[in-house]
Amino acid sequence: MTDEIQLQFPILQFKGVFKSFGENHVIRGLDLNVDKGEVVVLIGSSGAGKTTLLRCANLLVPIDRGEIIYSGSPVIHVNEGNSNQLTTKELNQYRTEIGFVFQHFNLFPHISVRKNITLALERIKKMDSNAAKEKALDLLSWVGLKGKSDNFPSQLSGGQKQRVAIVRALAMEPTVMLFDEPTSALDPETVGDVLDVMMKLAKKGMTMLIATHEMEFAREVADRIIFMDKGVIVEQGTPQEILNRPKEDRTREFLSRVLPKHHSLGENSED
């Protein structure tokens, strides 16, 4: 019975979320539902609020107003002068269920690749060290980094680091994974390896919320693309709808700047 009830809820919900840094209003009343197994890609220029939205989702930054709901229960709820959020313990638990992949990887440089992955498994999930090691090695070979487990992060290329970072988050068996421009800091030739891994993850049914500038990747992987500008959702829909037939001027303008010329934008195409 409870299963049926849970199915009615989106796994992650944002309701009227506001966030500003001083005078800079980064998120301005944003509503978003993410369903289980859905791959949602956030696009938009730098400063549109994509990164902040992701960071709000696991409370790396607190929100000013609004509500974030995970699996039907509130994570944080802030309205006029009133703020409720998970206790510190619950928040740490919640974060184990939300994997986060950073633009700059943020691997721990002082420990080996394997330790990067097993540290949280052993300390938080209380996993036996042999089992944790085995899990790390399995996942590393899944992302094509079988031989790198004893290396230190500084010995890896950017693309390899990011794949390790994905494995580190994935090893915790999160329900949702958040990707904050995971390929923006990479050399062009290593971007593909990271996107391949994300594609494989999507095919396995992982719920993913991805901020990216890789439009072709978005087209291929996304169930839904969301175009954000100045802290609000301007337009959302299937990749076809957003990338080929955008309704809003702001979307068109953005796409004309980021898409290669040969992609026609509906009737507006000059070809």
Add this chain to the structure above:
Amino acid sequence: MDSFFSFSIKYLPYLLEGTVVTVEVAALSIVIGSILGIVIGIGRVSQIKVISQSCRFYIWLVRGTPLLLQLFIVHFALPAVNPILTFPPFVSAVIAFSINSAAYIAEIARGTIQSIDTGQNEAARSLGFSRKEAMWLIIFPQAFRRMLPPLGNECIALIKESSLVSTIALYDLLRTGQQVISSTYRYMEIFTMVAIIYLVLTTVMSFIVGTIERKVSLYE
């Protein structure tokens, strides 16, 4: 007149006894001062106001007053407050130098902790680690590596500053030298030898610091 060389050989054993005292005071003080300093340095970046302010006060007080005065307070003033607080010169020296170096090491600890990229803390927290776990498992081990070179420099400074203990009648390297002078009147020779021994100590120490620096930079 003896040559400088044969004169040196004759009195070197005395000076080496003093050298042992100097090294002992410096080594004990750097160990105790490091432990104390790291605790205070971490306290300095605590979210709890009372803790961070107390640590800030300690650093302000100790760094703002002369080391020699601190040594006198421990050795001469404390016994006047309560006779229980009467220490032999060696113990007074270690107490005063530990307290003093802790303040400087606390600032080293604070600086290196704050030099660790905030992304490290965010990554740890996003995996579900608590603030404390993130500090002890992720931030501090990295900060500690960066602390080693400045800690070595602090150690070099301490070896030299420890010569102040000659003022509380502790027979360290300098005081032993003065004692030899009082029976030989060979100022230049003895002070030259004392200087050479200090130079050997500090050079060995900077060599160790250099080695550590190279090892540490491997991972960064």
